[in-house]
Amino acid sequence: MEKKTVVVGMSGGVDSSVAALLLKRQGYNVIGLFMLNWEESGAGGECTAEGDFEDVRRVCALLDIPYYSVNFAKQYADRVFSYFLAEYAAGRTPNPDVLCNREIKFGPFREYALSMGADYIATGHYCGIDHNADGRHYLLKAADAGKDQTYFLNQVTQQQLERVIFPLADMRKAEVRALAEENGLATADKKDSTGICFIGERNFRQFLSRYLPAQPGRILTLDGEEVGEHIGLMHYTLGQRRGVNLGGRAGESGRWFVVKKDVKNNILYVSHGDESPLYTSSCEVGNINWIGFDPPAAPFACRAKFRYRQGEQDVTVTTDGRGGAHVDFARPQRAVTPGQYAVFYDEARCLGGGVIL
Helix, strand or coil: CCCCEEEEECCCCHHHHHHHHHHHHCCCEEEEEEEECCCCCCCCCCCHHHHHHHHHHHHHHHHCCCEEEEECHHHHHHHHHHHHHHHHHCCCCCCHHHHHHHHHHCCHHHHHHHHCCCCEEECCCCCEEEECCCCCEEEECCCCCCCCCHHHHCCCCCCCCCCEECCCCCCCHHHHHHHHHHCCCCCCCCCCCCCCCCCCCCCHHHHHHCCCCCCCEEEEECCCCEEEEECCHHHCCCCCCCCCCCCCCCCCCCCEEEEEEECCCCEEEEEECCCHHHEEEEEEEEEEEECCCCCCCCCEEEEEECCCCCCCEEEEEEECCCCCEEEEEEEEEECCCCCCEEEEECCCEEEEEEEEC
């Protein structure tokens, strides 16, 4: 048989490097494709993309596979960054990494790869996929529960998943690094990227202030007592402890927590010591993308995560027939944040997710 061609999205990190290695071993015709999504330099003036692309070059040279670079900076600005700014301006806390997957990695990247003659595309995500005989594509949890990235893929559509391979589905992070080291990959010891994809290691407040003018306002308790001034609602999120910059209260122990944001009146609400205002028993979710799953009209039980670094929680979901749902929690949840995603699961699969309203 003629070899099938796989285009691998290579970031310059160890995960995508090992994904390319595994596919080469499996006999595919592998092509590396590096995406430039953000053209701005880092905090020290360095162009971080240049270093990442150099790592791609070194890995591809070792694996003896061709590699290319493609610039999606305009698409990123139009489809992801504009949404990111609009959500912060509206007082919500967005997750641009989720949109980046739907709007870039499985959008323009997928289309570009197919135009290169790809039979499949692959990434270094920690998750699995089941291209079922029924014509549906099911998103599966990764073997490494601590690294599972299905949360960030909850908005990817059936069409986008059609020709996808996830080589790291059954691997743990330690195994990936060990395999990279055994094979002399330049990225074996490279640390994982952290923070929002296009911001990296920079000061988040300084970065955001360059695009959205700060509007200082009052800080109140839920009883209406004024206790300070905030530096702009966009710089705070529900449950935040650090950075509120309020002193302690005489005779009381505990810390201040952000519990509510009133965008219309530009007021930040806080609580001292008492976290109970942060807990809720339900939420509303909109724009749900179901992944190979037909939700029943009647309320149904499943599990959910309301942020990436969280264990799955037992919930009951009642769809509204308009692409949204009411979600009841078996146990009250802390700091369920508008703008983030509620992502639904069964034992083995990610069923989809939507924006917390």
